[in-house]
């Protein structure tokens with residue numbers, strides 16, 4: 001959604017399949033109009049994005065994971081890297097703050113890919129019922145900033161991995 005290269009999704013799919021043992025099919029791109037963003041914050045509200053995704057891909061099995069180029073927020077959070085709804089079986093990750101350019105650093109595709117993968121594993125973990133983990137290396141550790149995202153791994157710790165296997 002909104003400026004994410006299809007190539008990024010194509011690269012993410014096999015990495016997510018390896019971690020979740022589910023098939024990841026790539027859907028057609030979706031564009032959310034800037035008029036649907038909060039005009040003052042210039043960010044999209046999480047639930048607006050979820051509702052658009054659920055409306056755009058109604059006939060589906062399994063989970064819906066979106067990757068969006070725009071910035072996201074939710075109630076009580078100035079911004080979020082991503083989130084999920086376990087009941088609606090939908091998850092989304094924003095690449096907006098995963099790009100080094102956001103921090104006035106040089107573009108780095110490998111960094112964007114790794115960060116996006118970590119936040120996708122995190123968001124999907126929520127959609128499989130996982131809560132935040134206190135292990136800073138675990139993908140379910142909550143990223144307060146990009147430093148947390150960089151410090152964690154693209155995998156769950158053993159405890160979270162056992163939980164996700166039970167819920168899968």
Ligand SMILES: [Zn+2]
Pocket residue numbers: 083122126132142
């Ligand atoms: Zn989270």
Ligand SMILES: [Zn+2]
Pocket residue numbers: 133134135138139140141156157158159160161
């Ligand atoms: Zn964990």
